[in-house]
Amino acid sequence: MAFLRSYSNASSGMGVAEDCRDTFVELQRKKTHRYVIFKIDEKRKQVIVEKTGDATESYDDFMASLPENDCRYAVYDFDFVTEENCQKSKIFFIAWSPSVSRIRAKMLYATSKDRFRREMDGVHYEIQATDPSELDLEILRDRAH
Secondary structure (H helix, E strand, O other): OHHHHHHHHHHHOOEEOHHHHHHHHHHHHHOOEEEEEEEEEOOOOEEEEEEEEEOOOOHHHHHHHOOOOOOEEEEEEEEEEOOOOOEEEEEEEEEEOOOOOOHHHHHHHHHHHHHHHHOOOOOOEEEEEOOHHHHOHHHHHHHHO
């Protein structure tokens, strides 16, 4: 029975800590965060909030918060001005999986992504990135417009 349980957990991905959804809603509705970075806590077998970025932080601050050699999930609240001079905001879900990260980490994040992503109701765009160049600010700007 224990074998079955761990097998089904591996195929369905990790659980999601309660504060993940709450922190996402703070970013989405209250605009208290510019970004949220989530990581998989293997001991607790769930996705947890690793870091939040203050609403005043920049995209460079966000990029500097992503580890160079480990996977993460993130949401980023991208503000921009339309051609009609209207202030808009779009939320990006980012699956960060650097090519140099451990194969086990890549597999864990890949198998858990869909379930975790469903918790983030209100995301406008999703980006899968293996290298910082795939998260260039221009890519977000092009997608948002």
